[in-house]
Amino acid sequence: MNSLFKIFSSLKALDRRYIFLLIGVAVILPLIFPLGLPLGVTQPSLDLYNRVESLKEGSVVLLTFDYYPSTLPETEPMSYAALRQLFKKNIKVITVTTIPLGALSVMENVVKNVAREYDKKYGTDYVNLGFKYGYQAVLLGMGRRIADIFPMDAYNNKLETLPLMQRVKNYKDIDFIFIVSDNATVDYWVSLVNAQFGTPMGAGVTAVMAPKCYSFLQTKQLVGLLGGMKGAAEYEKLTSNPGRAMLGMDSQSVIHFAIIFFVVLGNLGYFATRKKEVSK
């Protein structure tokens, strides 16, 4: 009993470099040796998938890339899976970002890669609006006339020269908004666009953002929600596009388990020393 106490007591002073080392191993090993754990699908992800599936061929979807490169492992797989689902269903896609740092380059790469896969034509099947500063003004302004805020697309083409944009003037002509975001822009899409213009929308957000978005789910302002890498993996599974999110789920499983292990270990050390201190 005494030796057990000593072990737990010494745990309190465990060098954090050992923790870093174990966390590093916990991330890397499952990537090299996948566990292949079965992945369940949560209701909010399924709702978003079903809503997109219910859109008719030729519908117009606005896909946002409101995220920074720092959250790419969580958000980029959502964009890839969503875009593949949309192009597969022959849905017209308009892409836009309100993030100044790097999102334009990410959007450019994702859209061009997937458009090539599905042989989609720029201007007819999809349009990239690019970036414009000031998301509140951008979101509100697009409600009246998109061309007022984006007179030109990301490649300096006038919007009226693009066949798709000739029939899409504002949110009334958009059937669904698919938000992929790692920040508060989701709040603005909901409060400025859904509340004022009534355009239906769903969102894919980082795990940190997901708890806040549940309130928009309950009010049905968001029809569905993808939360973090798990949400991205679920969408990859639903759209039959296994990618980096599904690959990362084993690592996420082990890392969550490792953090819980450390929390339990830390508490055992805490209670062991506290018991001793109380008895003294």
Add this chain to the structure above:
Amino acid sequence: MRTQINTAIAFLSGFIMILAFFSANSGIVNFSQNLLTWVTIVGGISLLLGIVSILKVNLKVIQEKGKDWIFKLILVLFVLGMSVCGIVWGIEEKTPFDWLFQNIQSPMMSTMFSILAFFIASAAYRAFRARTLEATILLITAIIVMLGRTPLGQAIWDKLPTYADWIMAYPNLAVQRGIIIGAALGAAAMSLRILLGIERTYMG
């Protein structure tokens, strides 16, 4: 006089946006739309000012060989380098800007973010203690949600994701709603203060 002009501009801009929200008058709506376009233009210029400010601050330190001047030199070189690449060759695929973004900026930003996992683990080990009843409830809730959000948790117990979802959809939702309502009321109060010229800190 300067303060009064600024306050008047803020009041008129805000008032027109409120009017446009409630009015169907095409003149007011068009004017508000013009104001929104102006916001994006002024915002774009402010980004440029930000770059000028970064260069000014860091060039001064480099010139004086101040603390960490070598890092500031790298920053300035990359700000100028990426700007030149973007302006000369564009930012499309297979341009120098895209190469720099894909191979340097993006991995560095992801690395910074991923380092969090190490610090969260270390901090949780040291600080997440079941000292009180509230802390114990938080600890148990966190464990259920963390496990419930992974396939491993589902493999351990198939009901775990259901409980994790319940926590997110009910207790979490109640708290989040309170935060959202509080923040919205605060934002409305602050907007009113700005419109009425009571709040002037935004003028610098």
